[in-house]
Amino acid sequence: MKKWLTMFIAAMMVLVLAACTTSESSGDDENKEDKGSDESAEKVLQLNNGMEPTSLNPPIGFDAASWNILNNLMEGMTRLGKDHEPQEASAEKWDISEDKKTYTFHIREDAKWSNGDDLTAGDFEYAWKRLLDPETASPAAFLGYFIEGGEAYNNGEGSEEDVMVTAKDEKTLEVTLTAPTNYFLNVISNPAFFPVNESVATENPEWFAEADSFVGNGPFQLAEWKHDSSLVMEKSENYWDADTVKLDKVEWAMVNDTNTEYQMFEAGDLDTSGIPADNAEELLESDKAIIEDQAGTYFYRFNVTEEPFQNAKIRKAFAMAVNQQDIVQYVTKNKEEPAYGFVSYGFKDPSGNDFREQNGNLIEHNPEEAKKLLEEGMKEEGYDELPPITLTFNTSDAHASIAATLQSMFKEALGVEVKLANTEWNVFLQDQKDLKHQLSRSSFLADYADPINFLESFTTDSSMNRTGWSNSKYDELISNAKAETDEAKRWEYMYEAEKVLFEDMPIFPVHFYNQAVLQQEGVTGMVRHPVGYLELKWADKQ
Template identity: 30%
Template sequence: MKTTRLLPLLAAFALAPLSIPAQAEMVYTRGSGASPDTLDPTKSELQPAARIIYDLFEGLYSLDARGQARKGVAEGHSVSADGRVYTFTLRADAKWSDGTAVTAADFVFSWRRLADPKHASPYAYFVWPIVNGTAVTAGRMPTDKLGVEALDARTLKVTLERPTGYFLASLQHLAMAPVNKANVEKFGENFTSPGNMVSNGAYKLVEYVPQSHIKTVKNPFYHDAANVKIDTVLSYPIDNQDTEFKKFRAGELLSTENLPNPQINFAKENLASAYTAGQTYSTYYMSFNLKNEPWKSNAKLRAALVLAVDRETIADKVVGGGEKPAFTFTPPGNVGGYEPPKPEWAAWPQAQRDEMAKKLFAEAGYGPGGKELPEIEILHYTNDNARKVVVAVAAMWRQKLGVKTRLNNQEFRVVASIGNQKSYPDIMYYAWIGDYPDANSFLQLFRSDVEQQNLPGYKDPSYDKLLDEANASTDPARRIELMKRAEALALAANSIVALTHNTRRRLVDPRVKGWVPNPLDFNLSQYLEVTK
């Protein structure tokens, strides 16, 4: 899932006035980063939007208070001996916010909609493991050929093409959550509007004022409503981290989405009870557009720029606050038993990397004795922390290789769209946080057939084959080994510049109880409590 999505607000931004709640009402006010790209769970790919959507929708599986997988609409499941057929039993008390039952047919409708190429979901590849999933998303088969079937109101049968090691883990992702068929058919794409939306999560949508706030309130029909303590959640999109910081200190917010880097030490010393930090399952990186020259055909040029970046300096000095230098796309930490394979040069001192970078730059035909590399554009999103990283990388390239750059700063939703379309000319700065705790959530993005979220446009049939073999393996050790071989192959192509693995730093008012930093960086409102 794309992360650190921050969208500019109007210059005259002001929080909507907070009405004084009834004494018994528990209200949670939070900074939510970027304005949502959409509240449709099958189409949103921005993490701040997902924070709101997780409050509104629940799939067969969801997240618990510690960001781990838990049963959601599914009461349980069974798997056939060959690992291909999953049968899910739905909760008897699963209901929509209008009081009607959530049924297996809702999942059939929703997953067919997700797979429909006309729907153009960036997460359509989530259905690829299902029988005919690839053919349906490519438009070669109708959606009713997708291998998902409602045996009765509470029994969902899913048939996979082959055993798939990550399939269950993927079900906690919002793309696999159900949407209400009658609701979508009545309102079309406008089903996400307040007054229209019917949801099945712990909360329901009541207000959405662009550039101001999004208000959700407790859903009385939610199956665990008795344990949901917060009555109202007010999410405020604030792109400027300094503005968000000031509003937290003024008492207008109970939690922030981020913390400005210059304020980290101040927060540690003066706001210690509110300062919270945790390592996330994420990677910040730069992507070369392999559809364009000189990036498409000059592997040595890409390698030179990769090596010339001093990740340790960026992690320790530019970003700070516990960031880790990144040498792989998949974060380290032995998630699911997978530890990514570092390239050989990761063990070199930076001086040795720089010497190799200069050598490769010359062999690529540039620098002293060669031609001059035309000025290159670095596209990045609106965020002070992001800009500092991009400026630092540009300075390293200029100092060591004489590379000239220009920065193109755009709204995050614009950057996301440009990246998905591969319409940036040279290089873009981006970030990815795992959609689920499995290396496939990262490695999938290098597949040739993932069109939108494969930002560099990397294509290698050998890579695709290795990943297919890995995910079809029922032997966990063999699956991990094959994924390592696949990632090593992709890293050797130098289609991206891995920069850092993120430590999320934010402020959470001590009155907010139940907040637990976790790798996927989600703290669902239904597990929190605001005390006096």
């Protein structure tokens, strides 16, 4: 992995980048030729988001379906640069107190909203407190627990006034953390920490739902949104760094089939595409192929509140029936690494050891042991036969292929028939949160550069848990890791926590992500951050 992964890692672009775009004139060959040959013609980049964004409300759109669009319509105090490190964005500078707990951000005088309003410190205070407001029910609220008073407010044990985020004046924001956090500037580049125009949101609480009401502060503004079909962004002339932005428009399609996407790419209707598994060997060797690092994990969640997965031995049996190497070699075929733990490669501990290598393989493909564990678990539960089992995934040809492969593996190793079910993304996600699935696919993309971000998802009260699993020892280890200032001790807590997670096995991993895409010649400057945000501020198209 590259050296920068030591400091900053992340995740989830495979699905979002595995898609591309159409425009109303995408089939017009004459228009395409004009765009390529006329320097004065509009520069229009055509991409595919794969699906409808979950939400363009920053504290709610906490997933890859929303991130790529949000990250280009809006901007936080910091923005990830071309080197994937946080750099000045809405904030032109910041001061850090001697105890490393208080940050004072100074917002640019020329930072404005797309409607012409000045961007203020009050907009950030409003947005960050909304993120933590229990009424908002943000899945990203846990990221704000670094802020003094944030967790108590979100849990209903404190008040908004106790949250240590204060607009000192129109352009100065002061934030106090619970403890020194050396990756805080990475954390706040996440879309969950984007500002919200308080006056606009007060007047229209649904400001984010349509193109004509959306107000952002990023390189692009929302021009058109045909829900479940397409979305268009235009360069924002009110953006403080508008001179850097070279594209006039970005047109996003919402196509969730990789083969269709690739056909659109081949026809010249898309500027990037995912790589269909059937053509992977050939396409990965082409001049248009790009493979970049990404930190994240493709995995499955057991619902431990539903039979038969209340039994740890049965969960382990299903996990050990999975052959991760076969899946990446014969199914996905995009040169991913098989996953035998949850934290991906690329995080270095104080001794320079990679987390994944140091903690080793915590699960292995072992059909004989799997069969034995299944029999023991069934005996413990008094089962003569297992209750019916349904494996659920959200609609995607890639997810369907992996699900069908798992179905075969469970049949071959365990003799268990598993039914498959797919649902559309928003329905799937809500049902997973509501623990309506028995066994369901999932993915994790790092939000900031530290292994704790992977592991904190499975604490008892985490909105990201979605398994029904609770373990007091695990919760204590994560709590200790977050409070520990001695780095060596902090990493030991995290190593032990991951082992506890795999002892109980509320999940099983499949593979770690990478970013394997095709990109048209003449498209330059697109930055794919390991954390899963696509950066178009520096993109160009000849």
